Structure formats: structure tokens, C-alpha cells
Amino acid sequence: MVTSPELDHPTVLTSSRAAGGHLARICFKTGPPTHTGVELEWTVHDAADPARPVEGERLRVALGRHCPPTLDGTSPATPLRHGSTVTVEPGGQVEISTAPRTSVGALIQATRDDVTELTGLLEAAGLVLGRSGIDPHRPPLPVVHTPRYRAMRRVFDGRGPAGRTMMYSTAGLQVCLDAGETAQVPARWATAHAVGPPLLAAFATADRHAGRPTGWASARMAAWLRIDPARTRPVWTPQRADQDPVTDWTAYVLDAPLLCLRRGGPDWTPPAGVTFADWLDGALPRPPTTDDLDYHVSTLFPPVRPRGYLEVRYLDAQPGREWTLPLAVLSALLADAGTTRRAYAVAAPQAHRWVAAARHGLRDPALADTAVELFDLARTALPGLGLPPDLHEEIDRGVRRRRAVAGRRNR
Secondary structure (H helix, E strand, O other): OOOOHHHHOOOEOOOHHHHHHHHHHHHOOOOOOOOEEEEEEEOEEEOOOOOOOOOHHHHHHHHHHHOOOOOOOOOOOOOOOOOOEEEEOOOOOEEEEOOOEOOHHHHHHHHHHHHHHHHHHHHHOOEEEOOOOEOOOOOOOOOOOOHHHHHHHHHHHOOOOHHHHHHHHEOEEEEEEEOOOOOOHHHHHHHHHHOHHHHHHHOOOEOEEOOEEOOOOEHHHHHHHHHOHHHHOOOOOHHHOOOOHHHHHHHHHHHOEOOOOOOOOOOOOOOOOOEHHHHHOOOOOOOOEHHHHHHHHOOOOOOEEEOOEEEEEEEEOOOHHHHHHHHHHHHHHOOOHHHHHHHHHHHHHHOOOHHHHHHHHHHOHHHHHHHHHHHHHHHHHHHHHOOOHHHHHHHHHHHHHHHHHHHHHOO
16 A cells, blocks of 8 residues: 555544545545556566476575565565565566656656666576466466465465466556546546456467466456456446446445454464455454555455556566556556547447456457557557657557557457
């Protein structure tokens, strides 16, 4: 969650109204939409044998002073040169989270430099970054062991194998955009969701897992959707397009069952089926605090999650430098109110088709057609991002290439 003075002094929550007020202050911070950030996640592989497991100790040594505390409790966890923090996910996936910037061009250049630094650290240890949204070589294997991850695994195992696949094998790309001024929030919230299925289809990279084709364009998204609808389904839906984002998000958070219950000792497994609303109603020995609510929010994984900004979570990891394309497309589509409205109008008929997008990708004609229209709209809005000329041309060329692929797929 974003920082707040309240987090230094957690207060006891005694009602859903109090919880909703806290969520509104923390999760939907409003203001001019000027900042953009990105989180890049990759599977990590042995350079000589990509199917070989990579142990946590090998990652710890490779990352050195940038190693997160989950792998080394004594590490200073120093950010990379341009401010990106490094984390390691439960299956050994490495992620960098950038500092937000007011210029998309500056964000891309700084992030590229940090990716280069990270790549160098891994290459020195004989490791390379993956190029897709799910591990194409290895089955799900745990690498990082914490009370949080053990509790997640126990809860997810009760619903089938998708949880382990998600935790240990998937890699995503997250674009972080300001929620906007109060009057802008509903439109930006709705559009960030509505463009999701066509952009998921257009940027799907996760069709092979553990050495076999999966039958899905994005087996990464398929795993997320199968885990637990109470914590992974979209918050916004076309059927509720006129609803208040804060009201919808509050209901989503309170209705979701607990995934972790922090306590002394290694077992954070919560009582089965207890929601945060139940906790507010006295289902557990002590009442929850604002800190407990913030932590609960961190265990919810909808395609778009409000964290003081809009965290767009539905994109697969991209190969090489291709992550710049979905970042630029989303930034352009939400760059101004007029473009945001047009993007919503284009995407709204496909806004509910998450499963189809994950399964078929651009093989679905309607999704491919919509992706073409969104790429055209993004190219029109691209000059508004103020990118340096060389970067503008590079991004425009990449979007045209993706548009051409979408145009061919729907024939």
C-alpha cells in the first residue's frame, strides 16, 4: 500500500463504514493524472539449461546488496541505480518496481537502465531473464519460503493446482497510473478495466508451460482466474458500469476471505471462509486494525487494483524491451479525458470477455478487431506523451507491428 501517517499508528476498526473510509483515503488518492510507474516481473533461468531449477541461494548471491529481505534478512535491499526496488516472488521470479515519474519517456529510460543493471547481475551468475508470462520450461516449484507464502499455498491448494501455478510459474507486467481528479476517477477506472480483455489478448505471451502447449494464449491469466473469484475477479463489470468505484472496491475487500492472518510463529493460515467483514463483526479474538486491512488488501489480486493509483495487473510479461509497448499504449489511452472516453467506447463491448481473451487471444475475431482500434487510438494519442523523437518512433513502430499482427489474426 501507499504510505500514510495512519500506517504508523494503526487504529482499531469497529465497522464497515470505518473500513470503507480508510479504503477511500488510501486506495483512491485523487489529483491530476501526471505520474506513471511500471512493475516488471520475470521468471529466471539457468543460462545453459533453462529447465534447471534455480535455488534461492543462487539468486541471493547474484542480487547481492539488492536482494530483498525475503531471501536475506540482513540485506540492505538497496534500490537499483535509478530507484527501482527488487523483489523475489515465491517461485524465484524477480521483479523490479520503479519509482513513479511524471514523464513516460523518463520512466522508460530509467527503467531500461535498471533492467540492464539487473540483467548484468544475473548474467554474472549464469542466469537470464525469461521472455514470457509463464515458465515454459519448468513445473511449479517453491523457492522463497515465508509465513505469507505458506499460508497462501495452503489456502489455494484447497481449490486446486492453479494457486501453485500462479505463485511459482507466472510473470506479469503491471502498469501504474494515477487515479485522477475526483471527477475523473470513474471514467479512468472503467476504461482501465474495459480495455483489459483486448489488450490481454494482444499482449499474451504465456501459451507454453513446463515444456508443453497449454491451449491458452495466456495460461498466466488462466491461473489467476481459477484461483479464487472472491480475490481475482474484476472489481468493475459492464453490468455495474455506473457504480461508484469506492463503493464497489469496499464491498470487494470486505467480502473477500482472509488469505493470511499474521501472528507469531510460522503458521499464518486463517480460519477457513472468514471474510474481513466477518472479522469486523467479531469472528476472531481481536478486532482488526487499519494495518490489518491494508495487509488484507495486499492479498487481493483483481485485474485492476487501486493502491492510491490504478495498478493494471492483467498483462503478461513481455520479451526483451517489448514491455515498453503496453506501457505506452495504456498511458496513451488514458492520457486525456477525450481519449479515455473513446477508448471506453471502443472496448466496452468486449469488457466482460476475460476468459475468452486468456484462452483465445487474438484468435478471437472480436477481440482482435477491438485491439486494432485501440492501437489506432493509442497511436493518435501517442504525441501527447511527449516522448523524445527516437523513442516516439520506436514505440510507434512497435505498436504498428502489433496492430498488423492483430489485423492478420482476425482473418
